[in-house]
Amino acid sequence: MDFYSAIILIGILVALSVIVSITTNPIIERRKKISASVTFIILILSSLCEFGYQKLSGATEGFLFIVRDILIMLEHSLAPVAVFVWTLGFKYKKSICRVVFGIIIFNFLLEIASCVAAPFEFEWLIYTFKNGVYTHAHLYFIYNLSYFVSIFYLLFETGRYSERSQKQEIQFLIAIFFYGVIGLSIHLIWSEIRVDWPVAIIGLTLLYAYMYSVSYKTDSLTGLMNRLSYDVHVKSSENKAQIIVSFDINDFKQINDKYGHAVGDEVIKIISGVVKSTFTKNNFLCYRFGGDEFICITTKNLDCDVEALIKECLEKLEIERNKISEYKLPEVAYGYTKFNPEIEILETALDKADQNMYENKKASKQTKAE
DSSP states (O other): OOHHHHHHHHHHHHHHHHHHHHHTOSSSOHHHHHHHHHHHHHHHHHHHHHHHHHHTTTOOSHHHHHHHHHHHHHHHHHHHHHHHHHHTTSOOOHHHHHHHHHHHHHHHHHHHHHHHHGGGTOOSSSEEEETTEEEEOTTHHHHHHHHHHHHHHHHHHHHHHHHHTTTTTHHHHHHHHHHHHHHHHHHHHOTTOOOHHHHHHHHHHHHHHHHHHHHHTBOTTTOSBOHHHHHHHHHHOTTSOEEEEEEEETTHHHHHHHHOHHHHHHHHHHHHHHHHHHHGGGTOEEEEOSSSEEEEEESSOTTSOHHHHHHHHHHHHHHHHHHOOSSOOOOEEEEEEEEOTTTSOHHHHHHHHHHHHHHHHHHHHHHHHO
16 A cells, blocks of 8 residues: 555545544534534545545546546535535525635536536636646635635634633634644645645545534533533633632522523523623623523633623623513622632632622522511
8 A cells, every 4th residue: 555545545434433433422523423424424425535636647538537536626616615514514694605605616517517528628727628638727726715615614613612612711712723724735735645634634634623522521411611621621720810809690599480490491591691792892701600690700801891791791681681572580699709819719709709699699589578
C-alpha cells in the first residue's frame, strides 16, 4: 500500500469511528446527530471518489475514462455539500442558507454539464480533458466559489453557535480554525500532496469534539451553562475579582403543582432567557445553578451598574408577564455581591450573594402579605 492510499484509509476509518460516536451519543441533539453523521458519510464518499479517479488517472478512453470522469464530477459536487450539510444542525439563518444552497446547486449543475461535455474538450465549464488529461476549464472558479462560500458559511454559523453558548471553549474553536486554514493550504501550495479530505475529516472531528464539549457543559432546557460549568468556573477563578448575581424563581413549586411540569419548564425557559439576554451582553456568564436558581458572574465588567442590570431584567420579565394569559409568570428574587480576593475567599462571596437573594425573597413575601 502506498502512502496516499494509507492516508485515505486512515481518514475513512476516523470518519467511521466518529459516525459511531455521534449516533450513540446521548448528549448531542438529534438534529446535530443527523447533520454530522451525513456530513461524515459524504466525506467518506468524497475520499473514495478522489482515490478512484487518482488511481484511474491513466485512463484516457473507454469505460474506465467514463468512470474517472464521473468520479471527478462527484468529488467536485460533494465538496461544498459536505460542509453545507454540517451547518444544517445549527439554528441557521434561512435567508443566508438559501443563498449558499443556490450557489451549491449551480455548481452541481455545472459539474454535471462538465461531466457530459468533458470528452469533447469544451472549455466553458468547470473542467475538461485535453488529450485525456484532466484540466481546469474557464468556469472552475465557480467550484472554488461554492466550496469557499460553504466554508465561510460554516464559520459564520459556528460563530453564532459559540455566541449562543456564551463563547464556551472559544480557544479550542480558534485552534480548529487555524488547523483548517493550514491544513487546506497544503494542497494549494504543494499540488502533488493530496490531503484535502483527510484534513477535512480530522477538522470536522475536532469540531464535533468542540460541540460535544459545549453540549456537555450546557443545560439542555435553558441553554445556560450547567452546574458542571459553574463548578469549573469557581475552581479556576477563585483569585479573580468578580461580580456575582443570584436569581431564584418565587413560588415555583406552586406553578408545577397547579399547571404541571410542562408549564414549569416553560416558565424556567422564559425567565432564564430574559436573564441571559440581559447579562451576557454585559460580559456576564450565566449558569443554571439548580432547578429554578440562576447565577450570573463576570470577571471582566467590574465597573458595571449591577442595580441597573437587575432593574432592566425585571422590566423585561414584566413585559413577558403581560404577554401570558394562561398563568401568571412568577416573580424572581435576586441578590448580588462584589468579590475581592484580597479580603475574602470566593465561597464567602457566593454565600453572600445567595443570602442577599433569600433576604430579597423574604422581603417580597412580606410585602405581598401586607
